[in-house]
Amino acid sequence: MSKTVISAKQIKKAYKDLEVLKGVDLTILEGEIISIVGASGAGKTTLLQILGTLDKPDYKTDTELVINTQSIKNLNDKSLAKFRNKNIGFIFQFHQLLPEFTALENVCIPAFIHNTPKAEAEKCAIELLDYLGLKDRIHHKPNSMSGGEQQRVAVARALINNPNIIFADEPSGNLDSESADQLHKLFFKLRDEFNQTFVIVTHNHDLAEMADRKLTMVDGKILG
Ligand SMILES: Nc1ncnc2c1ncn2[C@@H]1O[C@H](COP(=O)(O)OP(=O)(O)O)[C@@H](O)[C@H]1O
Numbered sequence: 001m002s003k004t005v006i007s008a009k010q011i012k013k014a015y016k017d018l019e020v021l022k023g024v025d026l027t028i029l030e031g032e033i034i035s036i037v038g039a040s041g042a043g044k045t046t047l048l049q050i051l052g053t054l055d056k057p058d059y060k061t062d063t064e065l066v067i068n069t070q071s072i073k074n075l076n077d078k079s080l081a082k083f084r085n086k087n088i089g090f091i092f093q094f095h096q097l098l099p100e101f102t103a104l105e106n107v108c109i110p111a112f113i114h115n116t117p118k119a120e121a122e123k124c125a126i127e128l129l130d131y132l133g134l135k136d137r138i139h140h141k142p143n144s145m146s147g148g149e150q151q152r153v154a155v156a157r158a159l160i161n162n163p164n165i166i167f168a169d170e171p172s173g174n175l176d177s178e179s180a181d182q183l184h185k186l187f188f189k190l191r192d193e194f195n196q197t198f199v200i201v202t203h204n205h206d207l208a209e210m211a212d213r214k215l216t217m218v219d220g221k222i223l224g
């Protein structure tokens, strides 16, 4: 049986009087590809940021967030940053690559934060970029690459520390349909080869339907 990688119970978040998440319960298994759909403002990004430990829920007595058997509530900020760096990868709608750095340098940054020696980080980054079909783009800066290429560099950056969970927030929202298709196929290929878990917020109908499980968010809750 697959192991549980994320166990979330009664995840709530309010900004002043605005209740953005109203008690989300969610269990995600290793190797699952989950899509999250829902109208703008439903709370998808907020949920993803909390599951990805970039943001904190409002901890109530019944709130629980356990990732890879680690209870997130018990980590101080420094331990949390270390935990995130090792266990979690992020892919955003806008690639958020650093414009002054090459593809290779962008991909290496999380590995450097992880204290991986430079030669080892670069070797791994080159292998990843090669795997993602970017061998000829290694020394290019983001603005000399296509949108699809930039997003694949962002995927490589998300994967460099070999996290077992990847969160993606509208990763193909800014891509033409062919590049989007390629990116989606890549997620499934990575899952099939490395058993990584993907949690993907998307407005892309095909991707949402291809997922193992599609969750629909309405007004701060998951339907069903
Ligand atoms: N930092 C914040 N401060 C105040 N309100 C916020 C903040 N972040 C998100 N919200 C509000 O929370 C609601 C849900 O936002 P979000 O999670 O981004 O939804 P989605 O990704 O589904 O479009 C929106 O009404 C948004 O305006």
Ligand SMILES: [Mg+2]
Binding pocket: 044, 045, 046
């Ligand atoms: Mg959003």
